[in-house]
Amino acid sequence: MIWRRAWLGAIFNVMKRLFICLLLAVATLGGANAQVTPKEEVDLSNIRKPHFNIGIIGGFDRNYHITDVSYMTDYQYSKYAPGSTYGIQLGFTPVNWLTLRLDGVMVQKNYYRSHVISSTHQSFPDTTTNQYINVPLALQLNVGKLVKLHAFGGGYVGYWLSSHRVGRSMGVFGNPEYDTYIDFDSPESQLRDNRLDWGFTYGAGLSTVLFKHLQIGAEIRWYYGMMDIQKPYMQNLNPRYNTTMAIQGGVSYWL
Amino acid sequence: MKIRFYKISVLVFLVLSLAACRKESLVAEDTNPNQRICKTYLDQFEAVWQGMNQGYTFWGVDTVDWDERYAKYQPIFAAFDSRSYVSEYEYQSAYEGLFEGLVDHHLMGIFYSPKGRMTAYVSPGRNDYFHTTSAFFERQKELEALQDRRDLVYYCGCDPEDYGSFSIPGTYFALLKGKTADQRIAYFRFTNFYLNNIYHYKDIIPNSVSAQAALRAFYGPRYWEGITTGAGYANNDSVMGIIIDLRGNGGGSTGDLGPFIASLSQGANMVGYTRVKDGIGRLDYSPWSPYTIYAPSNRLNKEKPIVVLSDINSVSCAELATMLIKNLPNGTFIGERTYGAIGALLPQSEQCHDYFYSGCMGYYELYENGSDYFRYKDIFPYYIYTSTFHMVDKDYQPVEGVGVQPDYEILFNRDRLVNDGKDIQLENAIYFIKNGRVIN
Structure with a gap:
């Protein structure tokens, strides 16, 4: 368990460093550009040329965990649970109204579940924090000039990196609290947990260009998971899906 | 512009139509x-x-x-x-x-x-774990073997008419001579743990033959004082060692483990981990939680060697008690592998x-x-x-169907018991208390 946490920590550290490097790079390039041409107006004719862009995005998300508790009505999943998302984005814009986007983002797909025994009112809460890496590929349509509206749609593939559970369960003596990670290497987890993920992604947003090569924007996007987070290891298995909505901002540099 | 909005509409339509392909819930019957x-x-x-x-x-x-x-x-x-x-x-x-x-x-x-x-x-x-095991007849012989011992100093047990529905000798207590003339070995036999947590059910104990017998055996005739003043005869200074005999103990309430078994320890006793089912899927579980049995305030006041005698007929709560004593630094398990029904x-x-x-x-x-x-x-x-809890031991190793393994395996010897009046498992326990090893 310890080495797993260390492994995940290393991945997060690399992502954080990459994020900071990109932030510094974009800020430096943007800043340098701004210093050279402090009063230069943005030349919108440039953006009509085919170009690549690279940037960073980050924000908050809400995950909607979709499942059927069947007759286990004392179990209730919250409608949604908050989380965070961050990552990098790459884009290629062959013509002004179309962009091909490829992102690499860390997305939390969390959920709350409560088990309140209806007759005794004993409560067994559970908060699960799931860290995924998603790689969405989408086609984006752009309209507007100075302030551009965009909408996009496509698909994503993902991988379940970690699952952290905090809560309370029934014990022989008392109801002990727990704070633990799922060990994905355990035989039980390998039989049960489907770590691969894919689905659709779509959304819309606004962006504008600053300092000729720098674009900032904000958008809302959804990840609509099509993969049950459980493997089909038994019959009569109720599927469990994640739908995640993210509100995020980004900065990108046009190459 | 119209063309662009048309394209956007087509894109959104495609995404939403494809997204309707999730699997449906499959549990056909929707009642508990x-x-x-x-x-x-x-x-x-x-x-x-x-x-x-x-x-x-x-x-x-x-x-x-x-x-x-x-x-x-x-x-x-x-x-x-x-x-x-x-x-x-x-x-x-x-x-x-x-x-x-x-x-x-x-x-x-x-x-x-x-x-x-x-x-x-x-x-x-x-x-x-096939071998000859003791049954009702042999259990009576084991009691006779104890009562016939030359080193028996004191015996306290319930009368045969108090055996109850089990038709076997109930809980009893004996003092045996120790290594020296002034030393004693305290021997306790518990045939079940159906006392339903004596702290919470004091009112019913006067009407419970088995509860009175167990309390009298463990704490002596003035058992009400014993409950609050010490771990029974085990706390007597002359007692050099303790034998807890759980052979044939079919289990009972885990509430009994604190006052009777954990009271022989010095604090918290983590015997393993438990978890419960936590969802509709077969593999939906809660995380593991430590399973700790705490010593009450009236615990044993100093460490003494403790031997637990258990056999293949020691079940459930008796197996937990066996695990608890085996895990103690001064605890030793002699006898046979236990039955393997440990999930509470x-x-x-x-x-x-x-x-x-x-x-x-x-x-x-x-x-x-x-x-x-x-x-x-x-x-x-x-x-x-069926069990509510899935339990593993302190090293996350399975115990259900496996039982608790003895430190010294001494199988039940019916021939010696019936023909010679010798309870070999008890003989080894007494020898171990005196000499720190079993009979060769």
Whole structure:
């Protein structure tokens, strides 16, 4: 368990460093550009040329965990649970109204579940924090000039990196609290947990260009998971899906 | 611009139409199997199968393919409904086959048939540790062997008429000579732990023969003082060692472990980890939680060697007690591997399957009062007695179906007991207290 946490920590550290490097790079390039041409107006004719862009995005998300508790009505999943998302984005814009986007983002797909025994009112809460890496590929349509509206749609593939559970369960003596990670290497987890993920992604947003090569924007996007987070290891298995909505901002540099 | 909006609309339409392809929920029957009324053989089978499918706590380690069992036995029970006559043998065999090989050693099922007033009973726990074991007759011989010992100083036990429904000698206590003339070995035998937590049920103890016998044995005749002043005779300065005899102990309430067993320790005793079922999937579990039994304030006031004697007939709570003592730095387990039914449970199904959707399920009344056609003719019930908790030891190693392994394996020797009046397991325990090793 310890080495797993260390492994995940290393991945997060690399992502954080990459994020900071990109932030510094974009800020430096943007800043340098701004210093050279402090009063230069943005030349919108440039953006009509085919170009690549690279940037960073980050924000908050809400995950909607979709499942059927069947007759286990004392179990209730919250409608949604908050989380965070961050990552990098790459884009290629062959013509002004179309962009091909490829992102690499860390997305939390969390959920709350409560088990309140209806007759005794004993409560067994559970908060699960799931860290995924998603790689969405989408086609984006752009309209507007100075302030551009965009909408996009496509698909994503993902991988379940970690699952952290905090809560309370029934014990022989008392109801002990727990704070633990799922060990994905355990035989039980390998039989049960489907770590691969894919689905659709779509959304819309606004962006504008600053300092000729720098674009900032904000958008809302959804990840609509099509993969049950459980493997089909038994019959009569109720599927469990994640739908995640993210509100995020980004900065990108046009190459 | 119109073209762009057209493209956007097509894109959104495609995304939303493809996104409707998620799988539907597959649980066909939407009522708790614990509360279903079973009018047909198939109804009963479906309730039992789904109740076990979701509520049985050992799917993480069990090797039985429960889906394969469904495929095999669902047509058999469906065929029962279409026939005019089903024999008791067929009904019994069908349930025996359904449950065969499941690892839960507490598991027991009673089924009342929709037709023909038949009762099927299954108890699939496997005893793969074959050897001669003690039974009622031998248990009496063990008591006689103790009472005939030359080094017996004091004996306190309940009268034969107080043996109760078990028809075997109940809890008793003895003092034996130690290594020197002024030393003593305190010997306690507990035949069950059905005292239902003496701290919480003091009012009923005066009416409980077994509770009085156990308390008298452990704490002496003035047992009320003993409960609050010390760990019974074990705390006497002349006592050099303690033997806790749990052979044939069928288990009972974990509430008894604190005052009787953990009181011989010096603090918190972590015996392993437990978890419960936590969802409708077979492998939906809560995380592991430490299973700790705390010593009460009236604990043993200094460490002394403790030997626990257990055998293949030590079950459930007796196995927990054995684990607890074996884990103590001054504890040693002599005897045989225990039975292997260690997952704790609550027998009342309304407190298990209705609260936690796991463990015992069905009509508890059937278990308590036995089958009665007129009582159940409109319900055709079943009752399944199964563990609520999945337990592993301190190293996360399985204990269910495995039992607790002794430090020194001394098998039951019937010939010596019956012919020579020698209880070899007890002889070794006494020898170990005196010499720190078993008899060669």
